[in-house]
Amino acid sequence: MIKIGDIFSIRTSRGLAYFQYVMKHKIMGSMIRVLPGVFEEPPEDMASLVNEVTNFFIFFPVAGALKLGGISKVGNFEIPEYSRGMPLFRAGNANSVTKRVENWWLWDGEKEWMVGEITDDQRKLPIRQIWNDTLLIKRIEDGWLPERDNT
Structure with a gap:
């Protein structure tokens, strides 16, 4: 059984990369926080890693990935205060020609509102998407962060 605070x-x-299960949203499913770094060996002090600043939040099918063996549970730690609950997300549809989002929406887990173009600070917000393990791995390998997303 997956519990809030579980580290995978x-x-x-x-x-090896690590993430923490934060919560389950009624529509989007499991939300995780991806922790910084990639390691040849498991970190000796996992508690310190858990308390580092979150690289990004994303929705990810934790239960399915665990069942299929794509991830491994390594422990459970309290979620740092600054990473608890639902962060504000951004979302938008890319223009088919330019491949860029022209009108962004913000979403707080319950309601959303259009903001149009986003500010530099809003560009740091997590993007409301559900990723599979293939995309999560690719984004971690690429050092992806929301503010570097080119949409």
Whole structure:
């Protein structure tokens, strides 16, 4: 059974990456916070890693990935205060020609509102998407962060 605060490892071509299960949203499913770094060996002090600043939040099918063996549970730690609950997300549809989002929406887990173009601070907000393990691994390997997303 998956519990809030559970830490999981996922293997990438660069080593092991870690994420923490934060909550389950009624529509989007399991929300995780991806922790910084990729490691050849499991970190000796997982508690310190858990307390580091979150790389990004994303929705990810934790139960399915665990059942299929794509991830491994490595422990359970309290979620840092600054990472508890639902962060504000951004969402938008890319223009089919430009491949860029022209009108962004913000979403707080319950309601959403259009903001149009986003500010530099809003660009740091997590993107409301559900990723599979393949995309999660690729984004971790690429050092992806929401503010570097080119949409």
